[in-house]
Amino acid sequence: MQGSNLIRVLRLATFVCVIISVTGCFLFADDDEFLALDDEGSRRVELHGKWRLSNFSYFQKNPNSEERNLIDNRLRINARFPIASHAAVASVEGLVRTWEPETKKNLDIRELYFDFRPDPQEYRVPYVSSLSLRAGYQIFSWGSGVLFNPTDNLSPQYSIDPFDTKKKGIPAAKLTLGFGLQSFECILIPTFFPTDLPYLNERFFIHRPKTVANTFLPALPVDTWTVRYKDIDSSQIPDHEIEESQFAFRYSAVLRGWDVALSYFNGRENIAVSALVPVTPYPATKDLDARVQYVHPRQQVYGLDILGYYKLLGIRFEGAFFDMEKVDQQVGNGDKDYVSCLWGIDYPFNDFYGTQDAQIFLEYVREFQRKSDNTILINRPYQNSLLVRLTHTYDYRLSGEFRYVYNFDTHGSHIHGEYGYQYTDYTRIEVGIDFFNGHRDTFFGAYDTNDRVYFMHTLQF
Amino acid sequence: MLKHKKGYTVTLMGLLFLHLTLFLPDLCVAQEDPEAKGLEIMQKLYEQISCRNWRSDVLMRLISRSGDVQTRHLKRLSKTDERDCEHYHLRYTSPPSVRNTTLLIIENKERSDDVWMYFPAIKKTRRLSGTNLQSSYMGTEFSYKDIKREKVDPQHNRYVYIGEEELNGLAHYIIDAYPVSKQEKSEQGYEYRRLWVRKDNYLATRINFYKQEGELLKTLVSSDMRPVGESGKFRYHQMLMTNVKGVKTELIFNMLRLDEEDPDDKYFTLNYLSQR
Numbered sequence: 001m002q003g004s005n006l007i008r009v010l011r012l013a014t015f016v017c018v019i020i021s022v023t024g025c026f027l028f029a030d031d032d033e034f035l036a037l038d039d040e041g042s043r044r045v046e047l048h049g050k051w052r053l054s055n056f057s058y059f060q061k062n063p064n065s066e067e068r069n070l071i072d073n074r075l076r077i078n079a080r081f082p083i084a085s086h087a088a089v090a091s092v093e094g095l096v097r098t099w100e101p102e103t104k105k106n107l108d109i110r111e112l113y114f115d116f117r118p119d120p121q122e123y124r125v126p127y128v129s130s131l132s133l134r135a136g137y138q139i140f141s142w143g144s145g146v147l148f149n150p151t152d153n154l155s156p157q158y159s160i161d162p163f164d165t166k167k168k169g170i171p172a173a174k175l176t177l178g179f180g181l182q183s184f185e186c187i188l189i190p191t192f193f194p195t196d197l198p199y200l201n202e203r204f205f206i207h208r209p210k211t212v213a214n215t216f217l218p219a220l221p222v223d224t225w226t227v228r229y230k231d232i233d234s235s236q237i238p239d240h241e242i243e244e245s246q247f248a249f250r251y252s253a254v255l256r257g258w259d260v261a262l263s264y265f266n267g268r269e270n271i272a273v274s275a276l277v278p279v280t281p282y283p284a285t286k287d288l289d290a291r292v293q294y295v296h297p298r299q300q301v302y303g304l305d306i307l308g309y310y311k312l313l314g315i316r317f318e319g320a321f322f323d324m325e326k327v328d329q330q331v332g333n334g335d336k337d338y339v340s341c342l343w344g345i346d347y348p349f350n351d352f353y354g355t356q357d358a359q360i361f362l363e364y365v366r367e368f369q370r371k372s373d374n375t376i377l378i379n380r381p382y383q384n385s386l387l388v389r390l391t392h393t394y395d396y397r398l399s400g401e402f403r404y405v406y407n408f409d410t411h412g413s414h415i416h417g418e419y420g421y422q423y424t425d426y427t428r429i430e431v432g433i434d435f436f437n438g439h440r441d442t443f444f445g446a447y448d449t450n451d452r453v454y455f456m457h458t459l460q461f
Numbered sequence: 462m463l464k465h466k467k468g469y470t471v472t473l474m475g476l477l478f479l480h481l482t483l484f485l486p487d488l489c490v491a492q493e494d495p496e497a498k499g500l501e502i503m504q505k506l507y508e509q510i511s512c513r514n515w516r517s518d519v520l521m522r523l524i525s526r527s528g529d530v531q532t533r534h535l536k537r538l539s540k541t542d543e544r545d546c547e548h549y550h551l552r553y554t555s556p557p558s559v560r561n562t563t564l565l566i567i568e569n570k571e572r573s574d575d576v577w578m579y580f581p582a583i584k585k586t587r588r589l590s591g592t593n594l595q596s597s598y599m600g601t602e603f604s605y606k607d608i609k610r611e612k613v614d615p616q617h618n619r620y621v622y623i624g625e626e627e628l629n630g631l632a633h634y635i636i637d638a639y640p641v642s643k644q645e646k647s648e649q650g651y652e653y654r655r656l657w658v659r660k661d662n663y664l665a666t667r668i669n670f671y672k673q674e675g676e677l678l679k680t681l682v683s684s685d686m687r688p689v690g691e692s693g694k695f696r697y698h699q700m701l702m703t704n705v706k707g708v709k710t711e712l713i714f715n716m717l718r719l720d721e722e723d724p725d726d727k728y729f730t731l732n733y734l735s736q737r
Contacts, residue, residue, distance in 0.1 A: 048557055115736065130727040132736060141584040167584075178732040181567070181575070252731070257572055259588050309573070309590040312647075350596045350650060351678070355704050357597050395708060396523050396531065396600030425531050425556035460557030 046080040054456045056161075060449045062203045070203075071098040076110070087115045091169070097160070108158060110169040112137040130178035137169035140187065142250065142263060143318050144307035146361045147387040147403065150320040150340040151263050151303030154187065154248055156195040156270040161204055162378065163414070163434055163447075168193065182253040189247065191240040194296055195271045197378070200232050206378060206446050212290075217282050225288035230279055233293040236329070238268065258308035265301040269324075271379035272296055273334025297335045298325035314346035316363075334377055338369040344387075361389040381443040384409045397422045405444070412438025412445045430456040499620030499636045500613070503656075505663040507613035512694065514724055515539040517717040519551075523601060524709040533559060537714075540724055544570055547610060548729040552737070559599065561737045566609065567729065576605065579734040586734050595650025602679055602702040602710040604650060611665075617645055626657065628666055633657040651678065662695055679704040692719040 054072040061068065076093040091111035097104045113136030120128040143149030154172075159165040172189040198204040212225045238244045246267025253260055272294035279289040303320040319341040327335045344363035352358065365382040388404040400419035407413070418432030433453050438445025521533040538550040546568035553559040560581070567575040573591030580587065594605035613620070623635040638654045640646040652675065657667040668681040683697035696719070700712045727733050 048560065050557065117736070130730055130732045132732065139584055144587075176732055178727070178730050180726075181731060183730075183732050254575060254731075257569075257575060257591065307588050309588070309592065311592050311644075312590055314588075314590060348590070348593050348596055350593070351672070355597070355602070355678075355706065355708070393597065393600055395525075397525070399600070422531070422558060425533075425558070428558065 044082070046082075047077070048079075048461065049075065049077045050458060050460045051075045052456060052458045054454055056452050056454045058203070058450060058452045060451065062449045067099045067203075069099075072096075073098070078111075085117050085119075089113055089115065095158075106158070108168060109137050110167075111139060112169070125177075127179055128177050129180055130176075132176045132178075133173070134176075135173045137171055138174065139167045139169050140172075140174075141167070142261075142303075142305070144259065144261075144305050144316045145318045145342045145344060145363060146346070146389055147363055147405070148342055148365055148382055150318055150342060150365075151261075151265075151301065151305055153265050153267070153270070153299075153301050153320075154189065154246075156193050158196045159271070160196060160198050160202070162198070163416070168196070182251070185248075185250040185252075187248040187250075188245065189267065190242070190245050192238045192244040192246065192268050192296070193270065194237055194268075194294070197272060197294070200229065200292070203450060204447065206376065206443075212276065212288060214282070220282060220284050222282075222284060222286060224286070225282070226286055227276065227288050227290050229292060230289050231291045233277060233291045236293055236295045237272075238296065244268070252305075258306060261303070261305040263301075263303035263305070263320075265299075265303070268296040268298050269334075269379060270296065273331040273377055273379065275329035275331050277329075293329060295327055295329050295331050295334065297327050297331070299323060312348055314344075314361075316342070316344040316346075318342040318344075332377070333369065333380075336369055338367050340365065340367050340380070355395070357393040359391045361387075361391075363387040363389075376441070376443050376446065378443070381405075382407065407438070407442070407444065410438055410442035410445070412436075412442040414444050414447075426460050428458045428460075430458070432456070495622040496619055498622040500615060502622065502634050502636055502658055502663065503611070503613045503620045503638075506656075506658055506665060507611065509663045509694070510610050511541065511545075512692070512719045513541055514721065515717075515719055516721070516724070518715040520713040520715060521601065522709075522711040522713070524711065526707040532556070538724055538728055540729065546570060549609065550728045550733075551608070553599075562599070563734050563737070564598075564605075565729065565731070565734055566605070568609075577731060577734060579737075581737065584735065586731055592648045595648065602704050602708060603712075606649060607681070607702070615641075617641060617649075623655075625660070628657050631666075632660040633666060634660060664695065664697060666697075677705055689717050689719045690721075692721075694719055 052074045056070040056072065058068045073096040074093060076091065078091045079089070081088040089111055093108045093110050095106040095108065113134050116133045118131055120131045123131070125131060140152070140154040142152040142154070155167040155170060157165045157167050170189055170193050171191065172187055175186045177184045198206075210227060212227055214220060214222050214224060246265070248263065248265040248267070250261055250263040275293040275295055276290050277293045279291055282288065300323040301320050302323070303318070305318045307314070307316040309315070319339065321339050322337060324335045324337050342363055342365050344361060346359060346361040349358040349360075363386070365385045365387065367380065367383040382405065385405055385407045390402045391399070392401070393399045398419070398421050400417070403414075403416040405414045413436070415435040416432065418430055420428055420430035422428045431454070435451050436444050436447040438448065440446060440448065515537065517537050519535045519537050521535060523531040523533070533553060534555045535551055535553045539547055541547045548568060549564065549566040552561065552563040561579070562581060563579040565577045565579075569575065574594065576589040576591050576594070577586050578589055579585070589605075594609070596604060598605050598608055617640065619639045619641055621637045621639065623637055626633055626635055634657070636656045636658060638656060640649050640651070640653070646652065652671045652673050654671065655669040656665045658665050664683070664686065666683055670678045670680070672678045679702055681700060681702045683700050685699040686695055686697050688694070689696050696714070696717060698714045698717065701709060703709045
């Protein structure tokens with residue numbers, strides 16, 4: 001009851017924040033002196049966009065998909081309306097994915113918010129050097145890890161292809177107090193939005209498990225069932241109820257040249273863990289028709305994030321303790337408490353072979369959990385993994401990147417390579433490859449038939 | 462005989478006087494410590510380039526070997542605090558591929574600079590190594606170090622006066638700047654630099670950057686010197702950096718303003734980086 005009241009108060013606070021932001025933009029107008037450097041820029045509406053056409057060609061057919069070619073069309077429009085030193089920002093992205101002959105469309109509001117930036121001195125807020133209140137659809141990114149961020153659990157993703165994901169905007173209010181190079185963020189997300197996962201029977205959908213042992217109905221003459229997946233049951237996805245509010249805090253500071261952040265998140269795991277539910281009572285035959293039930297356990301995440309440099313060597317640590325809510329469904333490790341840690345280093349190689357630059361990033365992820373089983377969790381693929389990233393800049397036009405992930409427990413791996421060429425100020429082409437390797441029962445191995453090469457053309461305006 | 466001897470003595474004294482009169486000034490100059498003179502000239506350069514604050518729009522042109530040009534626009538804001546540490550805020554305004562990518566440099570006296578870059582595409586601010594300022598700034602021929610002012614400090618560099626030379630019809634001092642230690646060399650990214658400093662106003666017109674074994678890496682040539690507003694100071698408004706392969710980066714400073722009202726401290730905070 002007390003929790004419910006707290007959530008009501010927080011929701012009311014969000015509503016008040018939005019009202020203050022909107023009215024504040026007009027009432028407390030003040031010229032932004034930096035923007036005013038450009039005489040035209042201070043009050044000019046900015047309108048930009050990006051159109052990206054991608055063609056993914058797969059080397060093999062897939063049990064989920066007979067098609068080998070995917071065309072992906074994305075158009076994003078960004079608008080920014082400066083109102084004195086405040087701003088209203090909108091960013092909308094439309095996506096059309098075509099697997100011949102099927103076409104799927106998705107329209108996504110990435111960002112739509114008011115940014116209210118009052119002068120703290122005007123409001124006589126002691127010790128605060130900067131103050132901002134952002135209310136509306138927005139995207140959050142936390143953590144110093146380059147390839148994985150255990151502390152970053154706020155924004156859901158559009159993850160139909162788990163290796164080409166993007167974050168989705170969610171309605172939220174964020175208050176940021178700045179104290180020089182220190183800052184404190186308070187975030188309230190009044191409802192819950194899950195990550196979009198691959199559709200049933202699409203190329204990247206993971207059927208897990210293939211077989212189920214009969215350990216609980218000995219009267220039936222069946223040892224194991226072969227599972228036939230019929231549909232996805234999303235009934236466990238929480239409604240947009242007041243009780244589903246999520247909130248987070250983050251304090252960050254600079255200590256002797258090190259970036260340090262402490263964070264707390266109270267919300268739901270936005271990438272579902274899945275449970276198997278029979279469509280009918282367990283049959284006496286070997287075939288079992290089942291549906292995948294998506295479950296989003298509530299969690300509290302306590303995070304620590306440290307990044308610094310010793311001479312040229314970058315050193316980072318990002319760790320989080322996940323205090324998970326226990327759910328009734330059979331979700332394996334999905335509702336057990338655990339600690340996830342990332343250790344990383346990076347090192348630059350400047351001006352080799354003339355004026356080329358390169359940088360290598362090495363990260364190791366380790367999860368600590370009292371008891372674990374072999375469940376594949378699509379939200380936690382890096383339980384004991386090495387992540388390598390190598391970037392190469394030939395010049396301002398040509399640059400490339402290589403990534404390698406290897407899971408020591410499952411021996412599954414993912415190799416990604418890409419090179420991009422910026423041939424005008426507004427256009428870029430990119431080619432890339434993805435290779436997956438491992439046993440079929442592992443996360444990366446499950447994608448073994450999805451090796452691919454892609455071509456991408458981007459036009460920005 | 463005595464008279465004769467005296468006459469000799471007088472003649473010898475006269476020759477000595479003549480010699481001293483003619484060559485003493487040269488001897489004095491030759492004996493002046495070239496490092497002391499180099500440092501003195503560079504300190505005058507430092508006085509000339511120092512300012513309380515700097516605002517400008519910058520047009521950046523990236524010119525390939527074949528002559529293809531890509532254009533970028535950015536805003537540069539800097540402020541010097543009471544400890545003589547200069548803080549920089551540089552934000553790209555176009556083209557779209559780099560728009561709102563922002564660099565923040567906080568200079569420190571007692572340790573390496575704090576450097577952060579905000580990447581709008583991933584909505585993240587990343588710390589960069591304060592000792593890796595010799596790497597290329599956003600794929601240009603300028604390093605992060607090159608876009609900062611020259612910090613004239615004998616603890617970091619030895620400045621050796623080499624001589625004088627006329628450049629574009631103007632008299633210049635030639636100074637070689639050597640990092641004092643291996644660590645400094647590693648941090649600066651150069652074996653040494655050769656600067657051509659104008660005798661009339663102590664601004665550097667040309668800088669050659671050398672790698673190991675004296676191999677030329679790139680050359681910075683400044684031009685279009687004009688007075689800046691009411692500040693009473695002169696600045697070059699155009700800089701062209703050319704590497705040995707012929708790839709160039711040109712900076713043109715527009716609407717340059719110096720020593721006006723100090724910009725708000727908020728521009729030099731991490732919060733402000735991610736607000737665009």
